[in-house]
Amino acid sequence: MGGMTMHGNGLKTFAAAAAVLVAGLHAAPGAAEERISYKSAKSGTSYYQMGVELANAVKGGTDGEVIVTVEESQGSVQNVMEAAARAGNYVFTAPPGLVSAAAAGTGPFAERQNPRFAEIRSLFPIPSLTMHFVMRGDADARALEDMAGKTILLGKGSFGATEGEKYLELFGLADKVTVADAELGNASDALKNGQIDGFVTAGSFPAPNVIEASASTPVSLITLTDEQVAETGRTRQVIPAGTYAGIDEDTVTTSLPVVAFTTTATSEETAYLLTKTFWDEKAAMGESARWWNAVTPELLEGSGVKLHPGAARYYEEAGVDLPDDLR
DSSP, X not given: OOSOOOOTTSSXXXXXXXXXXXXXXXXXXXXXXXXXXXXXXXXXXXXXXXXXXXXXXHHHHTTTSEEEEEEOOSOHHHHHHGGGTOOSSOEXXXXXXXXXXXXXXXXXXXXXXXXXXGGEEEEEEEEEEEEXXXXXXXXXXXXXXXXXXXXXXXXXXXXXXXXXXXXXXXXXXXXXXXXXXXXXXXXXXXXXXXXXXXXXXXXXXXXXXXXXXHHHSOEEEOOOOHHHHHHHTSEEEEEOTTSSTTOOSOEEEEEEEEEEEEETTSOHHHHHHHHHHHHHHHHHHHHHOGXXXXXXXXXXXXXXXXXXXXXXXXXXXXXXXOOGGXX
16 A cells, blocks of 8 residues: 555544654553653653653543553663563563664664664654754844855754764755854854854754744744755655744745654554544643654654554554555
8 A cells, every 4th residue: 555644533623743652551550550760861851751741641541540650761773772681561662764774774773783783663643853943033044045154053973963964965065064062952052142153053944942042042044946956855844934033934944854753562542542643642741842743653654663463553543544565
């Protein structure tokens, strides 16, 4: 079959998730509830906040039968690695490409191969990592080429920093842009004080650090052409007008999908329950945190990681058409 399509009596109220989700379900003796440890990103990040929101949604959506505890994580690679060590009922989120690399024993997993990586299965997408090229309003920059001659803060070590550096090289800007030697956490103040002309960050929109910057300083967002998006090899993403203060036009940029995974050691019923609860509660989550509104089943397409049988059962019951490579 082709791409995913959703039909009427399927998923409840569709309005329209690295960071890593780790869930170990433990039913206490004699207790009706299941306990889930949710290993998220570093505390204070948008993905950690999503973990808290999802934990609350799961508790509410199951009438307290499933209790989620959010734990801090140091990043996606660490948490994918845990798939080889954890017992059953383990759930985590990561970019699909990282999971594929683990199964193939390439990239960061080349020296740490394990056959259990091939047992990873997908559940549902969460908000994507979306690239933001944020410029001070008076920098007169709306296109990538307008960054030439400007001072840009990329930060260090994050996906956004690595991706931003790649784009500067890809589009011939590496020798035309001054890269500020500072931490991304200082971006808003540095922008306001005129120490930088812009910064690059990756996060689900609306991103907290972009909200902070736009609240204190007029800003603009760089928009990419479709040809530039294609050249990056990433997914085309539109940040709607009005997402940030003073940004009254849609912004075309790129994103990296992030998906919730588990392993074959997780029971079909557990995978089904988590997947169903997520989609049942997604619209309500989107009312209080808009980044959930951009999540659709189509974000699973091209992930290259097969669905867990429990998740597949839910999508089939919900009338979602599943590509053959996910089944």
